Amino acid sequence: MDGDRIKATVARQKAAVAERRLRFGLEERKGALAHLRQTIERRERDIVEALRRDFGKPEPEVILTEILPVLQEIRHTMRHLKRWMRERRVAPTLATLGTSARIRPEPRGVCLIIAPWNYPFNLALGPLVSALAAGNSAVVKPSEMTPATSQVIADIIEETFPPDLVAVVQGGREVSQQLLDQPFDHIFFTGSPEVGRIVMAAAARHLSSVTLELGGKSPTIVGPGADLGKAARWIAFGKFVNAGQTCIAPDHVFVHRSIEVQFAEALRAAIRHAYGADARTSRDYARIVNAHHAERLHGLLQDATDKGARISLGGEAEGTYLAPTLIEAITPQMNIDREEIFGPVLPIMAYDGLDEVIDRINARPKPLALYVFEKDAAFAEEIVARTSSGGVGVNLTTMHYTHAGLPFGGVNNSGIGAAHGHFGFQAFSHDKPILKERWSAVPMLFPPYRPRVERLIRMAKRFLG
Structure with missing residues (x-):
């Protein structure tokens, strides 16, 4: 037009x-x-x-x-x-x-x-x-x-x-x-x-x-007391539906070091359950929207692996197909750590203390969504209280979008x-706003401001101010 x-x-x-x-x-x-x-x-x-x-x-x-x-x-x-x-x-x-x-x-x-x-x-x-x-x-x-x-x-x-x-x-x-x-x-x-x-x-x-x-880089935190099976299923769904091309998809996962190995295995099992051993043959797995975005994602993976990251699942690519991919050993020097991924690539990062996770989240622009997996309600509440994001999901991902009674939106970036x-x-x-006069006393304060009106104004200040 x-x-x-x-x-x-x-x-x-x-x-x-x-x-x-x-x-x-x-x-x-x-x-x-x-x-x-x-x-x-x-x-x-x-x-x-x-x-x-x-x-x-x-x-x-x-x-x-x-x-x-x-x-x-x-x-x-x-x-x-x-x-x-x-x-x-x-x-x-x-x-x-x-x-x-x-x-x-x-x-x-x-x-x-x-x-x-x-x-x-x-x-x-x-x-x-x-x-x-x-x-x-x-x-x-x-x-x-x-x-x-x-x-x-x-x-x-x-x-x-x-x-x-x-x-x-x-x-x-x-x-x-x-x-x-x-x-x-x-x-x-x-x-x-x-x-x-x-x-x-x-x-x-x-x-x-x-x-x-x-949008933005929506973080996910998996606490030491999380139900790992539930966390893996929800994260796999939120991340890999629509081949990861979702503004509120988990962008990256912080997992407590004590459960890092068990969580990674649970996540791989959840991905295989959803899309099979080869997602290329799955009728339930979408494709990247076009060649340009596929190349962008390939570039993020290549940059990360060139700088020392390792792919623990997936990475196979063909045309606009990119397999559900898990990547580890991410460092701040990698583009994948700075840019919104917006595709089926999920970095997994181990942490020891919650303070370091919160500091990393707060050092970045405020994300559209933040997800926490943990049975301890106080753990989740501490993260919610100490961070700012458009929305929060506790022990689930993406579903706050579907709740018609909740506002959906971001904050700042x-x-x-x-x-x-x-x-x-x-x-x-x-x-x-519509304001209709009925018997207001305000006209008594109109000019000219003679002594009586001045006294009334001072009285109004004393009682109303």
């Missing part, structure tokens, strides 16, 4: 904002969401096939990680939307006695949703559910790196919504930049911290509000704002 068509698309949605504020109420929003759900269910085979074509994602994984989260978001939103939209009364303060106060959630207006490639369906339509629930229109920009899925998203939206409510714009970086040049009321971006900075700088030109869902459920509704809403 060229620049003129992008401007026309945004202008069409801008022109409908005023009418939408009056006519896009509870029933209309729920109707739009119900229509979206029906279209997704009808086009399920197309979605599954598109994701298979884009990066070999197995059908059960498509249903579990792409389609189900969107349907769950729709169901949860429709169930609670009436309450979320309701005006909230606020009790008066001493200074505002004689007034009535309320807060009304209102739509931000025209929103831009920029989706990533790793979960291209889920992370395009999940935020759209929140945008529509809050009463907005939206332009959705799917990732050009997953063209089959992007086209299915475009087909679903075109089939479901008028373009003045939801439109899809496809294309590469140039199209993204043209979109960011437009005066959107809110931008919801999911992607890397590096691109997040570009999006935030572009939003600043129009003072557009932003929600940034980013890993993101700004939150999504899902009521938190997603709030991200796309402005809480408008």
Whole structure:
């Protein structure tokens, strides 16, 4: 889509904002969401096939990680939307006695949703559910790196919504930049911290509000009292689903030295159980999205092994296939220790004391997720209290993303704002305060400031200040 068509698309949605504020109420929003759900269910085979074509994602994984989260978001939103939209009364303060106060959630207006490639369906339509629930229109920009899925998203939206409510714009970086040049009321971006900075700088030109869902090196700590079988199963799932291309996947594991050998064996057994002796032949194992990212991962492995790291499982690569890989003897000089891995390579690092682990975590940018495996609740609580991260999982991985009652988002380098459920509704809403005068005494303090008024102001300061 060229620049003129992008401007026309945004202008069409801008022109409908005023009418939408009056006519896009509870029933209309729920109707739009119900229509979206029906279209997704009808086009399920197309979605599954598109994701298979884009990066070999197995059908059960498509249903579990792409389609189900969107349907769950729709169901949860429709169930609670009436309450979320309701005006909230606020009790008066001493200074505002004689007034009535309320807060009304209102739509931000025209929103831009920029989706990533790793979960291209889920992370395009999940935020759209929140945008529509809050009463907005939206332009959705799917990732050009997953063209089959992007086209299915475009087909679903075109089939479901008028373009003045939801439109899809496809294309590469140039199209993204043209979109960011437009005066959107809110931008919801999911992607890397590096691109997040570009999006935030572009939003600043129009003072557009932003929600940034980013990433980072999410650490996992396995304590000396952990259930090793449970830890291995959860870590193998969180790390190797979608071939490790998950923003909240465990990036690396700190394991207490006393259980290092037992844990490594349990983890290898969990990987073999999930994907067989050769994941290349498994129908349950996805592929790297493209040759460029496969080469990036090969480069990380090569750099690490050249500097002394050793691969204890996997490492086999062919085209966009990279086996589930465990790597040990990591040092700070290796790129794999500094860069977000975003693939099926898991460094395992032994530690002796918890302080050294916490110091290493706190020396890095705040991660999107942090995971702890330990039966001792005090051990886990100490880590939670002494670190900062977007979310925490204790004795599990990644599942906090699926909890509709929890905010999902990062902090600083890993993101700004939150999504899902009521938190997603709030991200796309402005809480408008409305204060109504009834019998306020404040006019007694208006100028001219004669002696009597001055005495009243000083009394107000004494009692209210």
